[in-house]
Amino acid sequence: MSGSSAALQPPADAVKPVRHPDAPAPGELLGAHYGGCFGCGGDQPHGLHLEARAGEGVRITAEFTVQAAHQGAPGLAHGGVLATALDETLGSLNWLLRTVAVTGRLETDFLRPVPVGTTLHLEAEVVAVAGRKIYSTATGRVGGPDGPVAVRADALFVEVKIDHFAQHGRPQEIRAAMEDPDQMRRARAFEVNP
Numbered sequence: 599m600s601g602s603s604a605a606l607q608p609p610a611d612a613v614k615p616v617r618h619p620d621a622p623a624p625g626e627l628l629g630a631h632y633g634g635c636f637g638c639g640g641d642q643p644h645g646l647h648l649e650a651r652a653g654e655g656v657r658i659t660a661e662f663t664v665q666a667a668h669q670g671a672p673g674l675a676h677g678g679v680l681a682t683a684l685d686e687t688l689g690s691l692n693w694l695l696r697t698v699a700v701t702g703r704l705e706t707d708f709l710r711p712v713p714v715g716t717t718l719h720l721e722a723e724v725v726a727v728a729g730r731k732i733y734s735t736a737t738g739r740v741g742g743p744d745g746p747v748a749v750r751a752d753a754l755f756v757e758v759k760i761d762h763f764a765q766h767g768r769p770q771e772i773r774a775a776m777e778d779p780d781q782m783r784r785a786r787a788f789e790v791n792p
C-alpha cells in the first residue's frame with residue numbers, strides 16, 4: 599500500500615527542490631552530522647551507523663545493516679529502528695539543499711519483515727518544497743539496491759533556524775557539539791547558506 603495522508607500532499611504552490619551548488623558531488627559519502635546521532639553517529643555503540651551518499655539531483659542513497667541490538671521480535675528488526683533508518687536517510691536530503699530542517703511528520707509502510715544481518719538499501723528523494731516545508735519520500739530494499747521494497751516512507755520536514763537545537767537541546771550535548779571543530783564547521787555552513 600502506498601498513498602500518504604493529506605498532510606503530506608504538497609500544496610498547489612509547491613516548487614521542485616533545487617540542489618545547492620555546494621552540495622556534495624554524486625557518490626560522495628556525507629559522513630555523520632553529529633557523532634552522538636543514533637542514526638548516523640560513530641559514538642553510538644548500538645546506533646545504526648547509517649552511511650549516506652549523495653545521489654544525482656536531490657537524492658540520497660544509504661545503507662544500514664540490522665544488528666542484534668536492533669531486534670523487536672526474535673531475529674527481526676524493530677519497526678521503530680527501521681523508521682529511524684528512513685528518517686535519517688530522509689533527513690540527510692536536507693544537506694543537499696543546505697537547509698536545516700527537522701521531521702514534522704513521518705508516515706511509514708512496513709511491507710516485509712527484515713531479519714537481523716540484513717543490509718537495508720535505502721533511497722530517498724525530495725519531491726517538493728513549499729516555503730519552510732520539504733516533502734520527501736524514501737524506500738528501503740532488501741537483497742540489494744534493486745531488491746524488493748521492505749519499508750517505505752513519506753515525510754514532511756520543516757526548516758528551522760540553527761537556534762532550534764541550542765534552544766531545545768540539553769546544554770551539555772550542545773556545548774560538546776559546539777566545541778567539536780568539525781561540528782562547528784558544519785553549523786557555520788548551515789548558517790551562511792540559505
Ligand SMILES: CCCCCCCCCCCCCCCC(=O)SCCNC(=O)CCNC(=O)[C@H](O)C(C)(C)COP(=O)(O)OP(=O)(O)OC[C@H]1O[C@@H](n2cnc3c(N)ncnc32)[C@H](O)[C@@H]1OP(=O)(O)O
Pocket residue numbers: 605606631685686689698699700701702703729730731754756757758763764772775776785
Ligand atoms: C548547535 C548544534 C548544531 C547541530 C546541527 C544539527 C544539524 C541538523 C540535525 C538534523 C537532525 C536530523 C535527524 C533526523 C531527523 C529527525 O529525527 S529531527 C527530530 C524529530 N523532530 C522534531 O523533534 C521536531 C519537533 N517539532 C518541532 O520542533 C516543531 O513542531 C516544528 C516541526 C519545527 C514546526 O514548528 P514551527 O516552526 O512552529 O512551525 P509551524 O508553523 O507549526 O509549521 C510550519 C508549517 O509546517 C506544517 N507542519 C508542521 N508540523 C506538521 C505535521 N506534523 N504535519 C503536517 N504539517 C505540519 C504546518 O502546518 C505549517 O504549515 P503552513 O501553515 O506553513 O502551511
